[in-house]
Amino acid sequence: MTEQEEQLIFEMRQKGTGYKAIATVLGKSRDAVRMYCRRNGLTGNAEVVALNIEEQKKRHLRCQNCSKKIEQKEKGRMRKFCSHACRHAWWDKHPEERARKATYTFTCPNCQTAFTTYGNAKRKYCSHECYIESRFGGNTDGLSKTSD
Template sequence: MTSEQKAKITELRTAGFGYANIANTLGLTKNQVVSFCHRNGLAGEKSTQATKGKPDVGCCKNCGKPIVQVPGRKQIKFCSDECCQSWWNAHPEAVTRSADAVYSFTCACCGKPFTAYGNRSRKYCSHACYITGRFGGDGRE
């Protein structure tokens, strides 16, 4: 656990966030967060009286900013489109992909084998090969 994660746990816990919510936000396990909180005096029961009548508040998976959840609607995970995009770019392993949509090809320019997801009609392995194959050069003037 990094010092940045420890500081964020302290910040979120003092703001009233739960262990699981903090763990999901920081990409840690709930047990790691619970252990850290118990060692550093951040443990405690969440008061049902304090949360009664307040809207459900989560936090952004990317930056940790508080997000107010609207009852009766799908829960949101990110505070903005920018946070959503940057999180998914940083976590490509979290993308669920169908094995049926992975296609194998041989590049029409360089002859190297390559795979592509979701595109049955690829000819080239890269943009550089496309330029060479299509225009007969490196594409520079």
């Protein structure tokens, strides 16, 4: 089975579609779909499947964003996401659930604009360009990122 077919089976099972209907859509046998569902914990009626997946998300067995299975490491913190892309996508969808304790608001001494920063209580400038302009008076002729 291809990855697209597996994703389609997963989505259709979450919506409550039966094995036979999924097999008809994919052009596969009912038993092939049923065995895939058995191997991936998608058995039972639709309500049970949805509850199982939500429970697996709570136990960090599935990605919070895309519901793919997560391989946990033996040591370290439990993973909640299958990839960095999923983590960032989830953060973008749920900004209110992020635990951001160290957010600071400052005014840039160079351009006088207000900006917020996370985790750096000693930051003064809104950007590197403002720092350079303030420190060297806007004269960046001698400053370049590449050496000649």
